[in-house]
Amino acid sequence: MEEVAKVAGVSLATVSRALRTPEAVSPKLRTRIEEVSRRLGYAPNRIAGSLAGARTPLIGVIVPSLTNSFFAGTLEQMTTLFEAKGYQLMIGQHGYDTDREERIVAAFASWNPSALVVTGRAHTRNTLNTLSSSACPVVEMWDHGERPLDSGIGFSNRAAGKLAARFFAEQGIAKAAFVGAILDKDDRARARAEGFRQEFLHLTRFEPLIVTANNRELGEGGSALKRVLGQQPETSAIAFSGDMLAVGAMFEADRIGLSIPGDLKILGYGDLDIARNTNPRLTTIRPPHNAIGEAVVRHVLERLEAPDTPSVNLDLGVKLILRETV
Amino acid sequence: MEEVAKVAGVSLATVSRALRTPEAVSPKLRTRIEEVSRRLGYAPNRIAGSLAGARTPLIGVIVPSLTNSFFAGTLEQMTTLFEAKGYQLMIGQHGYDTDREERIVAAFASWNPSALVVTGRAHTRNTLNTLSSSACPVVEMWDHGERPLDSGIGFSNRAAGKLAARFFAEQGIAKAAFVGAILDKDDRARARAEGFRQEFLHLTRFEPLIVTANNRELGEGGSALKRVLGQQPETSAIAFSGDMLAVGAMFEADRIGLSIPGDLKILGYGDLDIARNTNPRLTTIRPPHNAIGEAVVRHVLERLEAPDTPSVNLDLGVKLILRETV
DNA sequence: CTGTTAGCGCGTTCAT
DNA sequence: ATGAACGCGCTAACAG
Numbered sequence: 001m002e003e004v005a006k007v008a009g010v011s012l013a014t015v016s017r018a019l020r021t022p023e024a025v026s027p028k029l030r031t032r033i034e035e036v037s038r039r040l041g042y043a044p045n046r047i048a049g050s051l052a053g054a055r056t057p058l059i060g061v062i063v064p065s066l067t068n069s070f071f072a073g074t075l076e077q078m079t080t081l082f083e084a085k086g087y088q089l090m091i092g093q094h095g096y097d098t099d100r101e102e103r104i105v106a107a108f109a110s111w112n113p114s115a116l117v118v119t120g121r122a123h124t125r126n127t128l129n130t131l132s133s134s135a136c137p138v139v140e141m142w143d144h145g146e147r148p149l150d151s152g153i154g155f156s157n158r159a160a161g162k163l164a165a166r167f168f169a170e171q172g173i174a175k176a177a178f179v180g181a182i183l184d185k186d187d188r189a190r191a192r193a194e195g196f197r198q199e200f201l202h203l204t205r206f207e208p209l210i211v212t213a214n215n216r217e218l219g220e221g222g223s224a225l226k227r228v229l230g231q232q233p234e235t236s237a238i239a240f241s242g243d244m245l246a247v248g249a250m251f252e253a254d255r256i257g258l259s260i261p262g263d264l265k266i267l268g269y270g271d272l273d274i275a276r277n278t279n280p281r282l283t284t285i286r287p288p289h290n291a292i293g294e295a296v297v298r299h300v301l302e303r304l305e306a307p308d309t310p311s312v313n314l315d316l317g318v319k320l321i322l323r324e325t326v
Numbered sequence: 327m328e329e330v331a332k333v334a335g336v337s338l339a340t341v342s343r344a345l346r347t348p349e350a351v352s353p354k355l356r357t358r359i360e361e362v363s364r365r366l367g368y369a370p371n372r373i374a375g376s377l378a379g380a381r382t383p384l385i386g387v388i389v390p391s392l393t394n395s396f397f398a399g400t401l402e403q404m405t406t407l408f409e410a411k412g413y414q415l416m417i418g419q420h421g422y423d424t425d426r427e428e429r430i431v432a433a434f435a436s437w438n439p440s441a442l443v444v445t446g447r448a449h450t451r452n453t454l455n456t457l458s459s460s461a462c463p464v465v466e467m468w469d470h471g472e473r474p475l476d477s478g479i480g481f482s483n484r485a486a487g488k489l490a491a492r493f494f495a496e497q498g499i500a501k502a503a504f505v506g507a508i509l510d511k512d513d514r515a516r517a518r519a520e521g522f523r524q525e526f527l528h529l530t531r532f533e534p535l536i537v538t539a540n541n542r543e544l545g546e547g548g549s550a551l552k553r554v555l556g557q558q559p560e561t562s563a564i565a566f567s568g569d570m571l572a573v574g575a576m577f578e579a580d581r582i583g584l585s586i587p588g589d590l591k592i593l594g595y596g597d598l599d600i601a602r603n604t605n606p607r608l609t610t611i612r613p614p615h616n617a618i619g620e621a622v623v624r625h626v627l628e629r630l631e632a633p634d635t636p637s638v639n640l641d642l643g644v645k646l647i648l649r650e651t652v
Numbered sequence: 653c654t655g656t657t658a659g660c661g662c663g664t665t666c667a668t
Numbered sequence: 669a670t671g672a673a674c675g676c677g678c679t680a681a682c683a684g
Contacts (some may be wrong), residue, residue, distance in 0.1 A: 046433075
């Protein structure tokens, strides 16, 4: 910057202003400075800039997994929307491990980000402390419940589970099952399972079978189906914690000669692209995936532009997409 | 930090040392300082630290898309491996837009990262300039070719296309097609398409049909199949630029009563989890996805630990996974 | 509108 | 082994 200033014949401060707040510099100097800094290939040092300015254009976003297409989608959306406003996403991933989350949150907070976005509502004490003592807006996304730390934007996973149970109960199903991926670690999937169990029991007086899958991929859907049928042969309907598991079960059903929905009804969750392309097409519950990313960005931007904007706690709801597997 | 120093009754420098290089401080003071800083919830300011230290623990990684499961997988892997060494990933995504890439690279470079990892070999002049003038190691991943900017770790997409063509040619196929997603933007998919076309033409003297799909999802695979059959009804084998497209085509084939591989042979690319679960199971080409992430991390770590480590240019190769759709 | 000056919070010499 | 002092590159006040 010193060199630019020297060549352009101005002071350091003017160079800084010309690049940071061009409207505060006379057009003549501005163009000259811009020209010189381009010619010299000058790139401002963000680190020094933020040290002096006490704020970075960084938004920390922490998700459990990057390969989970929901989070990948949210991140892709947020990246694009924030980029347009000059913010840059700092992405963290903890693999459903709250201790790892704690370390990542601490690391992110030390960068003085403009905002911090985390997934879900289950955090360690320390995470909570770090989050609440950081000066920036904090958003908990992808879940909904009472009293978020700061702002909450998502939907009730428990309600999603209940919706599935109610749907099955209305069809007069007595023997149902819920297959969930890593229910021990994924508290949102667990909330759906729990909502399903409670509501189904409440409405039908039958206790549904709950089965845990080891991951959210197709192969596990197939083997989970076998386990369900082994433990509860009369099962006539299964709800899954993800579309991929559901599709895996459909493939497996095909292999063992079960017809869908005749012999077995299948309900997915996610409404991924694949859901409207299988044969038969998959009935599924759609979370507000696009709405979440948009709402988070909009809210954070508002808070950043008008710091007195109040926190929010939004429930964006879920939707049953009726197709052909139920 | 000042507060910690005061409470512990030492100087700022000693606090810094106790936290940064504990072995340089007497055990007594060290434990006292650690205790105090924990009690006070002191979190060092990374920004100030890097300004003084002239290097950040940040690794910039730029991919075209986060929802593409290959890149998501590589990122997830890299996140975990780098995290274990105290590095933090800074992730960027440009949606196959080289101008956006240029801006992201510039933004990342201004953070003084420890390393910069980009996807592919096609970049704008400015990107190339920024990259080569940044002091850190630079890795171009997911593709292979002559003379990378600094280090290259990937495989030859052209060779992958040729492999598919050779495989079809050996089966005596005359009417073949290649369906690729966004071939206008994704230069790696285009390299596969081009390799396929050249090799198939070379071996059979038949020009294959090349069709572009608008995205890499299942729905597009189905409609691409219809387009292929419309333009070249005698097509007996199709290679796809992605497994999801291939599976979409399989579903569509099922709907229109085409049997696979009897009436139509299908070859995927990616070897996603779904490939070994469809009925019939999908024959596909597997890129070295896990090997890429690992190799990038290993190489970057080596360069960081021993700065005189030479650059590399690795071709990790692809593999044909023979299953039941060909 | 422009220049001068004072830090931002820490790592790192250099003395001691 | 410890402390004092400097400076990393820039932005924000202030003065002119």
